[in-house]
Amino acid sequence: MSGELAIDVKGMTKQFDGVIAVNAIDLQLRRGEICGFLGPNGSGKTTFIRMLCGLLRPDGGSGSCLGFDVIRESEAIRKEVGYMTQRFSFYEDLTIAENLDFVARMFSLPGRKAAVAESLEQLGLAGRRNQLAGELSGGWKQRLALAACMLHRPQLLLLDEPTAGVDPKARRDFWDRIHELAGAGITVLVSTHYMDEARRCHNLAYLSYGNLLVHGTPDEIAGDATLEEVFIRLTEASTDNYQP
Amino acid sequence: MTPLPVFSPARLWAMVVKEFIQMRRDRLTFGMMIGIPLIQLMLFGFAINSDPKHLATAVLMADRTPHARTILQAIRTSGYFDFVREVQSEGEGGELLARGEIQFLVTVPSGFSRELLRGERPVLLLEADATDPAATGNAVASLKALLGSALQHELQGPFAHLATTAEPFELRIHPRYNPEGITQYNIVPGLMGVVLTMTMVMITGLAITRERERGTMENLLSMVPRPLEVLIGKIVPYILVGYVQVCLILLAARFVFNVPMVGSLVLLLAVVMVFIIANLAVGITFSTIARNQLQAVQMTFFFFLPSILLSGFMFPFRGMPRWAQYIGEVLPLTHFLRIIRGVLLKGNGLGEIWPQIWQIGLFVLVAVVIAVKRYRRTLD
Numbered sequence: 001m002s003g004e005l006a007i008d009v010k011g012m013t014k015q016f017d018g019v020i021a022v023n024a025i026d027l028q029l030r031r032g033e034i035c036g037f038l039g040p041n042g043s044g045k046t047t048f049i050r051m052l053c054g055l056l057r058p059d060g061g062s063g064s065c066l067g068f069d070v071i072r073e074s075e076a077i078r079k080e081v082g083y084m085t086q087r088f089s090f091y092e093d094l095t096i097a098e099n100l101d102f103v104a105r106m107f108s109l110p111g112r113k114a115a116v117a118e119s120l121e122q123l124g125l126a127g128r129r130n131q132l133a134g135e136l137s138g139g140w141k142q143r144l145a146l147a148a149c150m151l152h153r154p155q156l157l158l159l160d161e162p163t164a165g166v167d168p169k170a171r172r173d174f175w176d177r178i179h180e181l182a183g184a185g186i187t188v189l190v191s192t193h194y195m196d197e198a199r200r201c202h203n204l205a206y207l208s209y210g211n212l213l214v215h216g217t218p219d220e221i222a223g224d225a226t227l228e229e230v231f232i233r234l235t236e237a238s239t240d241n242y243q244p
Numbered sequence: 245m246t247p248l249p250v251f252s253p254a255r256l257w258a259m260v261v262k263e264f265i266q267m268r269r270d271r272l273t274f275g276m277m278i279g280i281p282l283i284q285l286m287l288f289g290f291a292i293n294s295d296p297k298h299l300a301t302a303v304l305m306a307d308r309t310p311h312a313r314t315i316l317q318a319i320r321t322s323g324y325f326d327f328v329r330e331v332q333s334e335g336e337g338g339e340l341l342a343r344g345e346i347q348f349l350v351t352v353p354s355g356f357s358r359e360l361l362r363g364e365r366p367v368l369l370l371e372a373d374a375t376d377p378a379a380t381g382n383a384v385a386s387l388k389a390l391l392g393s394a395l396q397h398e399l400q401g402p403f404a405h406l407a408t409t410a411e412p413f414e415l416r417i418h419p420r421y422n423p424e425g426i427t428q429y430n431i432v433p434g435l436m437g438v439v440l441t442m443t444m445v446m447i448t449g450l451a452i453t454r455e456r457e458r459g460t461m462e463n464l465l466s467m468v469p470r471p472l473e474v475l476i477g478k479i480v481p482y483i484l485v486g487y488v489q490v491c492l493i494l495l496a497a498r499f500v501f502n503v504p505m506v507g508s509l510v511l512l513l514a515v516v517m518v519f520i521i522a523n524l525a526v527g528i529t530f531s532t533i534a535r536n537q538l539q540a541v542q543m544t545f546f547f548f549l550p551s552i553l554l555s556g557f558m559f560p561f562r563g564m565p566r567w568a569q570y571i572g573e574v575l576p577l578t579h580f581l582r583i584i585r586g587v588l589l590k591g592n593g594l595g596e597i598w599p600q601i602w603q604i605g606l607f608v609l610v611a612v613v614i615a616v617k618r619y620r621r622t623l624d
Contacts, residue, residue, distance in 0.1 A: 055465055055623045078468045089463035106467040148463075 006031045006156050006187035007052065009063030009070055014047050014056060021047045023210040024060070029189060029203075031155075034182045036201030036218075037191035040235055044210040045191040046086060049158045052189075053083045066155050079107070082149035086160040088141050092134025096125050096144055099133055100151060107152040115151060123147040139170035146174070150181075157181065159190040163197065175200050195227045206231060208238040272539045280549070287553045287568075295382050296563025299347040302329040304337050309357035315368065315391070315413075319350065322390050324383035341373050341420060343596050344582055347380065347562060348372050360413055367414045374419035375585045376430045379560035384417055391415050421506075421589045428501045433588050434557045436493040437580040440516075441523050441551050442544075444486055448527030449540035451478040452619075457536055462623060471619040475612070479524040486520035487513075497588075506591035515583055515601060522576040522604050525611035532618035551577045576604045 007029040014022040022044040029035050037045050050056040052065055054074025061070070068076045090099045100119055104112040120126040123143045128136070133144060142162055149157065157178075163171045175197060182188055182202075190201070198204055199218050206214040206221070213234050214221055222230050267274055301319075305312060319325050325348060331337040337349040351369040359366035370387065372380045391411070422429045452474075455461040464474070490513070497503040526547060527540075534540040552558060554568055555577040561569065572578045579600035586592035586600075 050623060053466055054468075055462065057622055057624055075468050078466055081466075083463075083466045085459070085462050085466075087459040087462075089459045089461075091460055092458070103467065106464075106469060 004030050005064075006033070007063075007065050007189070009052070009061060009065070012048060012051055012061035012063070012070075013059050014044075014051055015059050020210050022051070025207075025210075025212045027205060027212065027215070029187055031187050032182050032185045033203060034178060034188045034190065034201045036198045036204045037189055037207070038193075038198055038204055038231060039191075039207035043207040045207055046160055048207070049083070049160050049189065049191065052077070053081045053158055054078050055083075079152070080155045082152070082154035082157045084145050084149045084157070084159045084162050086164070088133075088145060090133050090141075090144060090148060093132060095130050095132055096120070096136075097129040099144065100148055103148045103151050109152060119147045119151055138165045139167055142166050142170070142174065146177070155186060157186060157188045157190070159188065161191050161193070163192060163194065171197070195231075198227055206234060208235050211238065213238055270538075272534075272542055276542050276546070279546075283546075283549060287550065291554060291564050291568035292559045293563035293565075294378065294559060296379055296560045297323045297383075298326045299324060299379070299383055299562050300328045300345065301325040301348040301350060302331050302337050302340055302346045303327055304331050304334065304349065304351040306354040307352050307356040311357045311360055312352040315352070316350070318390055319387065322383075322386045324386050325350075337371070339596075341371060342586070342590050342592060343599075344373065344586065346373070348383070356413070363412075365412065365414050367416050369416050369418065371418045371420055373590075374422045374425055375589045376556070376560055377419075377422065377425035377427055378430075379562060380419065381425070384419075388415065429503050429589060430585065431557075432493070432497045432501045432503050433584040434581050436490060436497075436516075436584060437519065437555070437577050438552055438557055439489055439493065440486055440520060440580075441577050442548055443489065444482060444520060444523035445527040445530070445547055446541065446544045447482050447485070448478060448524045449530040449534070449544045450537050451528060452531035453534050453537045453540045465621060465623065471616050471621065475528050475615055475619065479521065479528060482524055483517070483520055486524075487516070490516050490520075503588060505588050507587035507593070511594060512584065512587045515587075515597065518601055518604050518608070519576055519580040519583075522608045522611070525608050525615065526576075529611045529615040529618070532615050532620075551575050554578070556581050573603075574607070576607050579604050 005028055007027055009028075010026045011024045012022055012027070013020070013024050025044075025048060027035075027048075037049070039045055047056060051058045051061075052070065054070075054077055058071065063070050065077045066080050068074075068080075070077065091102070094102065097116065097120065100116045101112070104116050109115050117126075120129050123146065125140075125143060125147060128140065133141065136144065146159075146162065159178075163174055166174070171194070178188055178190065179200070190197075192198060201218065203215065203217055204221055204227075205212060218227060221227065303316060316327065320327060329340065329346065331340065331349070334351070337346075337351070340346045341349055349369075349371040351371070353367060353369070356366045356368070368391075370384070372384060374380050391413075419425060452461070455464060469477075494509070498505060527544070530540050530543040530547070534543055550571060554564065554572040555561070555575050556572065557577065561572060561578065564572065583592075583597045583600045586597050590596075
C-alpha cells in the first residue's frame, strides 16, 4: 500500500450519453481522514463514488485507491472498501441477522458467526436481529447498512448520503461512530447535504456540475461566513444552468 | 369548500393522456400488444393442423411383387403417408418407431401375392406410434377406406372375383404404446413439461430484475461476485422446486390418470434435471435482458406461447409445416415431450432419448453464454 494516501486520483471523468457527469476530478485523501463530499443534486458525487469502488468504469483518469490501480484493480479495491449506497440496498425480506450473514458469506469472512454477532452488538442491533430489514425505520436501516458495509473490516468507507432522512439524534450518533472509525485509521469519504455534518469533516470537497470547485478544511473554505453561504454562492457562480 | 364533482371529465382525460404517454414509453408492452396477436395469427392460422399429413412411414417389404407395390402406391396417394425408409427387419422398424423417427411401419409379409391370388386374404400389417392418438387417427381411417379398391386394376381376368369381394386382403392395425388411444396418456406426461416451462422460466425471469428494481443490485455488485456465482446461485434453489412439481405430476399421472409407466423412472428423473435447468437458464437470460420485472414476465409469455403450440403438446408436431417444425426443434419442450412420452409410454432407454438430451443441453449452453455475456458487473 502506498504510504500516506488512501485515495490519489487524477482526471477522473465519466460521461453518460455524451453528458459529462464527472469532469476531470483530482482528489487526494490521507489515511484516517474524513472528507466531506458536498454539492448540489446531480453534481456527480454518486458517480464519482461509484467509479472509486469499481461500479462504474471511468471514461478517463488514473490513480490509486488504497494502493490499487483504480482502473485495473477495481476488484481488489472493492474488497477493501465499504460502500454504503444512497438508497437502502439490503434485502427487505431478510432479517437484520440474515442480511449481515449474507454479506459475511459473500466476503468469505473467517469466523463469520462471531463477526456477525460482534457487528450486531457494536451497532446496538442485537435486540432486533430477527426483525425484517423492510420493517425498520430510516435510522435503523442506516445503522444496518453501516454495520453491513463495515463487516469485512474495510480500510476505506465510501458513504453516499448516509444520513439523508435520519433524525438529528441518530445523525449525531452516526457521526460519533464515523470519528471513532477515523481515529482507528479508516479513511472516510462521505457525501452529505447537511452543513453541520460538513463542519465535522477534516476536509471538504465541493462539486458542482461535475467539477471540483473547492477542496480544503471547513475553516479555510468558509472563513468568517457560514459554509452554507459560501456554497450557495459557489453554485450560482459556477453555472447558470443549475438543475436540482 | 365546494364539494368535488362526482365525475370530472377533465380528470378522466388527464388519466387517459397519462396512460397513453406511459404506453408509448414502454416499448415492450406496446410491442406485445401488436406482437402477440400477430404471433397467434401465424401459429393458429398457419402452423397448427389437427389433420396431419405426410407422416413419416417405413416399409418392410418381404414380398416384392407388383401387388405389393400397387398397394404401397395407393397408401402414398392418400397423402397421409410419406415413405421415408425401407427397413430389412421387424427389429429395425421397431427401433425407428421407438425413437420416434417414423410414425408408421407398413409390413408386407412374405408370400403376400401368392396368398392374395389364392384368395386366402393375406395380412397387411400397419404399426402406428399411437402415443398421440390425434396424430394417427385420420391416417388410419383413410387407409381403411382406401384399400378396398386399391387392387381393382391389378385383379382382372381370372382374378376379377377377388376384387369384388369386400377385401381381398386384411389390413391389421397395431396402434403401439397406447393401444386404446387414450388422450390422457399423451397429455398428462406432456403437462409436466408445460408446467415446468411456465413456472421455471417465470421464477428466474424475475430473479435479476427484482434485484435491479429494489436497488439491491448495487450492493450485491459491490461485493464482487462472479457472474456465474450469481446466475447459478439463483438457479439452484428452483431445481428443487422443479422436482417437487415433477413428483406431484408423476403421482397424479400414476394414481389419478393411470398413465402407464413402461420405462425407467430413475432415468426420467435424471433427465428431467436437464430440462429444468434449460428453463431456468432461459429465465435467467431474460432476467439479464429485461429492464424490470414486468418486462421479464412479458418475455416469459413470448417464450411460453410458441412452446405450448409448436412443441407437439397441443397439436401433432408432424402436422405442422416445415418452418414451424424448425422453430419447434429449437424449443426444449419439444425434446422433453419426446423424452417423457418415450420413457413412460414406449419404455425408451438412454440410447433412444440421447438425441433429445443433447439438443436440450446445447440449448442450455447457448442460453447460459448469452446470460453471462449480458450480465453486467458494473452499473454502466
